[in-house]
Amino acid sequence: MNTVSIVDVAKHAGVSVTTVSRVMNNVDYPISKKTREKVLKAIDELQYTPNKAAQGLKNNFSDVIGLIVRDISDSYYGEIARGVTTRASELGYLSFVCNTGRNPEDELMYHDILWQHRVKGIILAAGGLDQVDYKNKLMNQLARHEKSGLNIVSLAPQGIEIPYVMINEFEAGKKITEYLIERGHTKIAFIGGPQKLYTSIERLKGFKSALDIAGIEYNKDYITKSDFSQNGGYEACKLLLSKVKDLTAICCANDNIAIGTMSALREHGYIIPKDISVISIGDINEAKYMIPPLTTLSIPHYEMGKMAVDVITQWKEKVEITLNASICERESVRTL
Known part of the structure; x- marks a missing residue:
């Protein structure tokens, strides 16, 4: 079965490709109600969906955000992932959760894989290691990401300068x-x-x-x-x-x-x-x-995840956000 393109939609509706694009992206441009309905009908009849991969190649990055965690079964990372996936979805992004199994080499490997797929950004959920080899490799990754326009933010200290959203x-x-x-x-x-x-x-x-x-x-x-x-x-x-x-x-x-x-x-x-x-x-x-x-x-794990997505999608250099953390009093501490 041949893939339906935006050109096919334009021909089917009897309009230009630019008009189809404006309708699909809700561009602030005067389009008559009749023309808009023709385009939407053509999209429905042809079951057209945009080719995100092609759009990513055109824009030099995809609408994907990668979250690297050390143990997805850990509730700590689960709540962060919930915040990331929720906010990414709200903004029209797809999010991938990469589980390293607490293996530093796998963590660095995911940097490579996500970069190869030209993701919009990477969120590091876990802290960095105070090891020369690890830090050097991480700094090399960051330099490459910055050069290619891939945004990265950390939710824990890495021991190097990096944009972050975290507690103290x-x-x-x-x-x-x-x-x-x-x-x-x-x-x-x-x-x-x-x-x-x-x-x-x-x-x-x-x-x-x-x-x-x-x-x-x-x-x-x-x-x-x-x-x-x-x-x-x-x-x-x-x-x-x-x-x-x-x-x-x-x-x-x-x-x-x-x-x-x-x-x-x-x-x-x-x-x-x-x-x-x-x-x-x-x-x-x-x-x-x-x-x-x-x-x-x-x-605030969930909020950290959501804010990290905002940092990735609304990029500004040298973002440093420190969130408040307060004691939740329950029953495991007594006064002597």
Whole structure:
């Protein structure tokens, strides 16, 4: 079956190609009601749809936005993806979600694939790695994207200059720690994310800063790391409990870590928050359904996703948007 073109529509309606284009794109140009109806009837009878791929070649980019995430099964990324896909659809863009499985090489591979398809822009949902090889490769990708007109925005710190829409990760770690300190806690542990991840680095810095301001001695035995997963939080908490016996509270670098941590605490006979309080960062959907419901710093994931699409489609250089994040008080922290 031959593909119907805009030329076929114009011939069928007895008008020019320019008139068909004006009708389809609602151009502010005087077109009679009769002519408009003829064009719409021809489109319907021929079942014509615009060739987006051809339009992309003409414009040097396609109406596609790529979102690169580390784990699409994680509610954190799921809410971001919902915001991206919703806003992209509203603006007439198609969005692709690229799942890297937390593999940095796959992440860089998706940069290549999306660039080859000449997408309108790329949204990086996860933080960058403090590794020379990774940073160099990412900077090379950014230079190529900029040269070709592909827009890119990050939702987390990358360790390099890049347009972003995100929360202040340092302040996030600081806020949840201050929340515990204000409630009388001084024996506070911290379960962080991957050691080389900028998001993890900044949140741990915030934790240390809050302790320093409060005059609480920093104890490295109270610090352990995870991989931002529930199982990682579970294993990290078990390791922590094997070393430290006098904790009253645990700061978790994200909600998945906190969920695993709470499971490990219950398994070891601790009652939350009577024996040990737990606080974290994220406010993913599962947080409010935990037993007890989890107190956490609420990140506007959905709004971040939507705003990132606006940044891509209404491009301005050096966009730096820092969103507010506030503590969502539930029942996993007690006052001493």
